[in-house]
Amino acid sequence: MDQDNLHVAIISSPGMGHLIPVLLLRQRLVTHHRLIVTVLAVTTQTSPVESQLLTSVTNSTDINLIKIPLPDISNLLVPNDAIVTRLAVMMREARSGIRSAISTMNPRPHVLIADLFSSDVLPIADDFQLQKYVYVPCNARFVALTMYLHVLDNEVKGQYVDQTKPLRIPGCVPVRCQDVPDPMLDRDNRQYHEYVRMGINFSTLSDGVLVNTWKDLDPTSLDALKHNEILRSVVKVPIYDIGPLAREVDEANLEGNEVIKWLDKQPFESVLFVSFGSGGTLSGEQITELAHGLELSQQRFVWVIRPPTDVTKDGTFFTSGSGPDKPPDFLPEGFLDRTQKLGVIVPLWAPQVTILNHKSIGGFLTHCGFNSVHESIRGGVPMIAWPLYAEQRLNATLVSEELEVAIRPTVLPAEEVVGRKEISKMVRSLMEGEEGKVLKEKVKLLRESGNEALSMNGSSYKSMCEFISCCKKKMKSD
Incomplete structure (x- = not known):
């Protein structure tokens, strides 16, 4: 034609x-x-x-x-x-x-x-x-x-x-x-x-x-x-x-990227990627609980982090951008020192598609924006569903309860603070538990279906x- x-x-x-x-x-x-x-x-x-x-x-x-x-x-x-x-x-x-x-x-x-x-x-x-x-x-x-x-x-x-x-x-x-x-x-x-x-x-x-x-x-x-x-x-x-x-992996402009260089040294499917999209933000209390939860889990992580806001969960929708190279000062005291061998903190932005398709990534803690859901599935990566705003709760229900390629907190993160113990439990379950293995098998089948x-x-x-x-x-x- x-x-x-x-x-x-x-x-x-x-x-x-x-x-x-x-x-x-x-x-x-x-x-x-x-x-x-x-x-x-x-x-x-x-x-x-x-x-x-x-x-x-x-x-x-x-x-x-x-x-x-x-x-x-x-x-x-x-x-x-x-x-x-x-x-x-x-x-x-x-x-x-x-x-x-x-x-x-x-x-x-x-x-x-x-x-x-x-x-x-x-x-x-x-x-x-x-x-x-x-x-x-x-x-x-x-x-x-x-x-x-x-x-x-x-x-x-x-x-x-x-x-x-x-x-x-x-x-x-x-x-x-x-x-x-x-x-x-x-x-x-x-x-x-x-x-x-x-x-x-x-x-x-x-x-x-x-x-x-x-x-x-x-x-x-x-x-x-x-x-x-x-x-x-x-x-x-x-x-x-x-x-x-969904976006494909773009290797251009990534030469010398410190996050990718760090991921290259990590074991297969051992790292949790944490990101809330181009507009998602957390409260100061929730950032503290998430930090402690990641530390308690003792799992490797890459966390794209933004300054806290207690006003709205979509606080950077129109203003998201690249940020400073210095570590954020709103994390719990001593967190960076205690987790320096476990994880990497990235201010504001990271090459998400490349990260999700990296062999070291084994899970994605995501706000469930539909772009991110697609990118996670196309990368064959199971999720922790953490919906914040827009239609993300619909997406979270779909991927966790029906497609069964994600787990989610017992409370709605946009309404209540998710505690460190629950965060640690979800992360360990996804990264090293039997539930995580089942999720990985299902998401890879879904990836093939999409292809x-x-x-x-x-x-x-x-x-x-x-x-x-x-x-x-x-x-x-x-």
């Missing part, structure tokens, strides 16, 4: 966790399906790491990227507005810049793909007679819940977190109320209404939804999105499972081909 002339524009909302999936989708479309792809990246210019990534992409000779500057939105927000609200406002205010960028593109794209926080941008496609899709780099259960939420909004009385029974989505595994994404925690908050609006946009403003998942990750939800009559009456548009799209889905005859490859074929047919008919 000749696909060389199909031109796709993909819009990314601000944040490393949003830009990376868009770049992965772009890479997949270019390298495996020979499409022309342009990325339109809305950026706040507040994250050093995001700025470095954008600069490297801009300087690349084979990537078409247009940076969309964000207008001043300070008068449209109040200080306590949550992330979903801020992102929604940002993307609505960026519409003029996006429209202007598309108007000057030559050749003009045939297809516009908006990431999940950019759905309000989709009507721009009508101005240029473009096809329009949404790309959601999350699991199928999140997509089903998001698109069905306006129905629940009419059916459920009171706060979701106060319900005594799980939320039922036709054809899907019921969602426990404690697992709902952050915007559903308070129906009186502005971000809840933005989230409901977003789910409605997916089905009313788009020609289809691309989901970064594959059939074996959550087969029940994916099947319901595609075939359940009741859910389909709400979803309406085609669903394309195209994942798992198979992306192969030439795999389900995700075929689904992507269906999407492209649909776009080609519409392009020729216009």
Whole structure:
């Protein structure tokens, strides 16, 4: 099938966790399906790491990227507005810049793909007679819940977190109320209404939804999105499972990296990697308990650490960056001296994909952002699920209770402090216990399943081909 002339524009909302999936989708479309792809990246210019990534992409000779500057939105927000609200406002205010960028593109794209926080941008496609899709780099259960939420909004009385029974989505595994994404925690908050609006946009403003998942990750939800009559009456548009799209190991710029050099000297699968993503933060008390827990476990570790915050669990979402080389001063007294032979502390940022694919890594203590979940599975690394914000509780339940490739604390880390003894027990169980061995076997089988889905005859490859074929047919008919 000749696909060389199909031109796709993909819009990314601000944040490393949003830009990376868009770049992965772009890479997949270019390298495996020979499409022309342009990325339109809305950026706040507040994250050093995001700025470095954008600069490297801009300087690349084979990537078409247009940076969309964000207008001043300070008068449209109040200080306590949550992330979903801020992102929604940002993307609505960026519409003029996006429209202007598309108007000057030559050749003009045939297809516009908006990431999940950019759905309000989709009507721009009508101005240029473009096809329009949404790309959601999350699991199928999140997509089903998001698109069905306006129905629940009419059916459920009171706060979701106060319900005594799980939320039922036709054809899907019921969602426990404690697992709902952050915007559903308070129906009186502005971000809840933005989230409901977003789910409605997916089905009313788009020609289809691309989901970064594959059939074996959550087969029940994916099947319901595609075939359940009741859910389909709400979803309406085609669903394309195209994942798992995850970053590959990049050996460039790692020469002399002290963490990799240290890992090279450690025994096979003996090191626990600890990281809470580009935006996750812990309280000072939780950092202290985590430090003592790692020390008590006597297991090797690499810990990417950020200064504590007691305000929010997503405290560095828009400001994450590389940090100082000096050891942090907020760790327990004497911790660094006592653990200098056990572990390595890395301020703020580390090459996560390379670390997760290193032979010395045997476990990953993660916030369960979906990028990190994919990267852990693709690396064949079992997890300790430590959800903090967004849809991470949904992800944690999926990987720990259904896929059984992770263990998790008995309390929700976003609500209660996880104690050092429990941390030590989980780490030892994962790294040297029988439970850990079972998890490792299952995650490696899941890795093979993901690889198979992306192969030439795999389900995700075929689904992507269906999407492209649909776009080609519409392009020729216009």
